[in-house]
Amino acid sequence: MPIYVPATSGGFGIERVVGGIFVLGLPYALLHSGYSGLFLIILTAMFCCYTGKILIACLYEENEDGQLVRVRDTYEDIANACCKKLFPRLGGIVVSVTQVMELIMTCILYLVVSGNLLSHSFPHVPMTEKTWSVIAFVTLLPCVFIKTLKIISKLSQLCSLVHFIIIFVVITYCLTQIHQWSWTRFRFSIEFENFLVSIGVIIFSYTSQIFLPTLEGNMKNPGEFNCMLNWTHFFACVFKTAFAVTAFLTWGEETKEVVTDNLPSFLQTLVNLCLLAKALLSYPLPFFAAAEIVNACISKGNHFGNCAPLFGLVLRGSLLFLTLLMAMCIPHFALLMGLTGSITGAAMTFLLPSLFHLKLKWEKLVLLEKCADISVFILGFLCSLAGLVCSIKGLLEAFGGS
Template identity: 80%
Template sequence: MAHLKQTFSSFFNCLRETPSLFLGLMRLDSCLDTDEERVNFARRDELNRAHSEEPDGPLNFELDVCHQDPEYMFPAPLPHAQVKLITSWEAGWNVTNAIQGIFVLGLPYALLHSGYSGLLLIVLAAALCCYTGKILIVCLYEENEDGQLVRVRDTYEDIANACSKKLSPKLGGIIVNVTQVVELIMTCILYLIVSGNLLSQSFPYIALTEKTWSVIAFVTLLPCVFIRTLKIVSKLSQLCSLVHFVIILVVISYCLTQIHQWSWAKFRLSIEFEDFLVSVGVIIFSYTSQIFLPTLEGNMKNPEEFRCMLNWTHFFACVLKTTFALTAFLTWGEETKEVITDNLPSFLKTLVNLCLLTKALLSYPLPFFAATEIVYSCISKGNHSNYRSLLLSLGVRGSFLLLTLLMAMFTPHFALLMGLSGSVTGAAMTFLLPSLFHLKLKWKKLSFLEKCADISVFILGLLCSLAGIVCSIKGLLEVFGGV
């Protein structure tokens, strides 16, 4: 079996040029457990209107009555929509899926280039992403005249519109929607490319090119056109997460058999700046799930438990990632490969290779469904006759499915372009926008320390984004012969 390093070499080479190449990949395994048909993934949220009040909870969801913005227009409620609320445990499972992506396999390689600081980064990244997730949800709520918190906004788009309403009522929402679609579609394309590479390496005795294998992978994904509910996506995501934990279990189990050769002397005391940026990109952005949190919180039976849920899910992810990265790096040290499974014996590599292929194919439906629902809702514009049009629905999904194939086949140096777009969209959705929106909407109620925290997060996100943009452009100029 050929090395997985060959399978992913193009992507990890690009990662050395940008700290946020895999930004989009790290957040796309989450799923929402609902039964409603044709739900709008980014603008829903008739969900709260379908259960406008939780009688036993401390939070009142009186969206249609208590919305503070008279210009805010809710989309028309879905006819006969049925909502299945989720428990805090189920919500936590979804968040865990979102922050346990396929390229967590690169964490040991990140430790190789960051040394002891990498261990600190894993903990710090968990804390920062947990914090931005919380302040994003805070932006959904306002206090009414009685001092009670009321959920007056439903989506990331609603928050953006509230912040930009003085400039333009819809400008913020448009920017957020475009950012989400770009990030999700680029991620779909990358999954398709990875699937083609894995198929090529899994069956080297078949004389087919990687692009041909990508077409074969595309054929297996055609049923995505007929996915109409998030319930189906949820089942696929659960299978994807199961495969992911099998991979992690295999690697950690093998590393424990080599515990006799572990040595802390393998950690670096000095690091190189560009290599350190690689580690920052892999570690920080492996925790991102902000794009899904507003809808997830809106589907919870007890939304007041959201903060606690976010705390323990990120704590669990931090422990798991630290254990995985540490055991793998202590096992192989300086010989740690870009994809840690490349260090495994051949018989385990074959198993993990097939698991990675399965995970890549199962990961595709969620970002695909999310992106098409955003575009579909914009096209339909609340018109129920269009919303129910099977032809329109199939047309949007089919067009996007074909778009991902064409870009995977014909876009040169796609991984570098992915790094460039990820540096903008990923950093914006994870750090820049949550902190900026929180400052904008809650400035008068924030303490001095909270303002400092938001400003610090914004600056950190800006620096990460600029570093990624500069390095990605540098890489593009090099491959196109500009420098």
């Protein structure tokens, strides 16, 4: 039975997704991209809003009376509809794999940032960030027993409250340092490779397309979806720009990967512990979603009978330990965020929505709409390819120097 939510609630959910903990990487992105980074934050918001709309448009077809009817329910349904003539299930498999990759990478990022936050909160304790990540992981072990969204929804409410407290504290401190601000800290020249990594960071901070079909289907008035998407991306863009600019103007060249590391010690510990709470409260949602997708794919066509509960427990436990293993292997927050944004973020946000829209709606699109979709696809592909290469190179250099 679907849970219907008003448009305002849906908007709040999207705003929370596009303005989550990964906004803390935006000031660091500005460090490497200068004024072009500000332009990218705005441009990415516009593109994400557009691709969100065309993705939802792919859920609908006109009936004999010319009325739009929702004939598809999920991102996978859209993909399967595009591939049904040649490979009926290939599109859904590709989307499912991409979704799981993005969700798992998000979980890994939460563990990485948790280790970073604990390390900087207790600098006198002789433990590495990896050890702190393991400690954070232990607190997440109960996630293997989560079977419904009821618990996650309560955790998400607490997560949103903590998020606004953190951002308020950081911006308030930055405003107290306004006398030190200098616009000369922004550069017109950029380091091309670092700039491309920044693109991945910015894209990943906006990714929300995988949630949109479910959200639109659960809205009380789906006709308000486009309006909701416009306003949430507008406010998210304004907020992210303001936050990134104030933080970068405050710390300039000293801006760190996780901007809260720049705060003075009397605030840093408090904010970092709040951020830790937010990261741990945020982890269950992408973890649960990833486990559900993998479970649905494996269970399809198979009958586990009485072993199904045990299988689900083993699956969730395996995914949980996978995120820990990956967090141990790649403990670099900004580079991992850029890599994820370049691969799954660009694919789910730019490439697939534009490709699916062209495939399903080609005959009904006007020339301008076709050009817009093709432009988004090409731009998304180039950004994804370049960001992928530079993020991997950055990770290799980071490992080589460690």
